Amino acid sequence: MARNYVAARFQTGAGLVLDTAALEKYDDIIDLSIGDVDRVTDERIIDAAFADAKGGYTRYGLPRGDRQLVEAICAAWSEDHGQVITPEMVHVTGSGCLGLAQAILAICDPGDEILLLSPYFTPYRQQIALAGGIPVEVPALAEDGYMPRLEALEAAVSNRTKALILNNPANPTGKVYSEAELMLLADFAARHDLLIIADEVYTCYVYDGSFIPMRTIPGAAERTITVVSFSKNFFMTGWRIGFTIAEPAIIDASMAAAGMLIYTAPSVSQRAVIKALQLRREIMEENAALFRTRVLYAADRVARLPYLTLYPPKGAFYLFPGAADKSLSSADICSSLLEQAHILVSPGAVFGATGRGHIRIACTVEVPVLKEAFDRMEEIRKL
Numbered sequence: 001m002a003r004n005y006v007a008a009r010f011q012t013g014a015g016l017v018l019d020t021a022a023l024e025k026y027d028d029i030i031d032l033s034i035g036d037v038d039r040v041t042d043e044r045i046i047d048a049a050f051a052d053a054k055g056g057y058t059r060y061g062l063p064r065g066d067r068q069l070v071e072a073i074c075a076a077w078s079e080d081h082g083q084v085i086t087p088e089m090v091h092v093t094g095s096g097c098l099g100l101a102q103a104i105l106a107i108c109d110p111g112d113e114i115l116l117l118s119p120y121f122t123p124y125r126q127q128i129a130l131a132g133g134i135p136v137e138v139p140a141l142a143e144d145g146y147m148p149r150l151e152a153l154e155a156a157v158s159n160r161t162k163a164l165i166l167n168n169p170a171n172p173t174g175k176v177y178s179e180a181e182l183m184l185l186a187d188f189a190a191r192h193d194l195l196i197i198a199d200e201v202y203t204c205y206v207y208d209g210s211f212i213p214m215r216t217i218p219g220a221a222e223r224t225i226t227v228v229s230f231s232k233n234f235f236m237t238g239w240r241i242g243f244t245i246a247e248p249a250i251i252d253a254s255m256a257a258a259g260m261l262i263y264t265a266p267s268v269s270q271r272a273v274i275k276a277l278q279l280r281r282e283i284m285e286e287n288a289a290l291f292r293t294r295v296l297y298a299a300d301r302v303a304r305l306p307y308l309t310l311y312p313p314k315g316a317f318y319l320f321p322g323a324a325d326k327s328l329s330s331a332d333i334c335s336s337l338l339e340q341a342h343i344l345v346s347p348g349a350v351f352g353a354t355g356r357g358h359i360r361i362a363c364t365v366e367v368p369v370l371k372e373a374f375d376r377m378e379e380i381r382k383l
Contacts, residue, residue: 049272065092096229096242106253118352142311146175163195174313204284208314241269301374341376
């Protein structure tokens with residue numbers, strides 16, 4: 001028998017990937033499974049990047065990032081959040097996801113534990129394992145507004161706990177943390193001397209409340225690693241570009257990790273997001289309005305389905321409903337929607353233990369397509 005050369009942590013295929021077999025099975029599939037927007041990047045961003053590429057920005061750049069971009073990030077953060085950051089606190093990364101992986105590699109020694117608020121963005125678990133760390137799930141339940149209970153956080157801490165990952169606004173739940181909740185989490189981290197990896201990618205998509213960066217909470221800045229992506233706010237998923245803000249020593253370690261993985265973020269993409277930052281208020285306001293319409297429409301339609309329950313989303317562009325019948329698994333729900341309505345969604349179980357019995361619906365299509373999808377779902381009487 002041939003030897004299995006695949007590392008154990010990658011054998012389960014637990015990552016969230018496109019179900020191509022399902023797409024091939026029916027010719028009328030409506031795909032609500034993957035968080036990739038259906039819009040093209042703003043033409044002004046594309047034109048600026050094209051001009052810069054023609055002008056010679058096609059070679060390796062500086063490991064920290066394009067100087068003009070790093071300065072633009074510092075200026076934009078100060079203007080938007082009233083907090084000064086300096087260039088040595090910034091690292092331009094080849095996507096937010098790579099920024100997360102580099103941050104975890106930078107801080108995690110083998111055997112270190114990192115707390116995950118479950119449900120969580122699927123790659124966190126594999127990224128921690130890749131660094132030799134141990135992911136520890138802390139349940140954050142719908143009945144608590146997806147805010148973890150303090151006693152659950154305290155029970156999860158050990159003398160090997162290094163950090164807590166906080167996703168705000170959250171994928172898959174649509175949770176947006178209030179200032180009081182962020183202060184509670186910051187206090188918890190301070191009492192246990194933990195770092196906070198703040199995954200802040202969907203920041204313009206807030207429908208109830210407002211987005212508050214974790215590092216702006218009093219006392220939290222020096223222990224916070226802020227990870228930002230241009231993918232969602234600016235419809236730039238294919239450009240693979242983001243940035244990290246942290247204390248200089250952590251940034252230096254992140255840059256060292258990048259040197260082994262990618263060296264520098266794509267030069268053309270870096271030039272593109274200089275333009276994106278210049279246009280950020282206009283673009284983000286327009287994009288937020290588009291997805292507010294979609295998400296609130298979809299949430300209203302889910303509320304009419306007798307076989308699903310839903311915590312109303314406050315941000316991002318996902319819904320995370322659960323089965324009214326608690327005996328059903330995520331796979332059961334996905335299978336029923338696929339077979340009975342030709343709708344493709346993501347199984348909630350891939351987002352952690354508390355995602356079991358749930359599904360994630362990505363509102364990344366036009367409202368007429370959402371209407372067709374939910375019209376089909378309404379014809380289903382029982383999963």
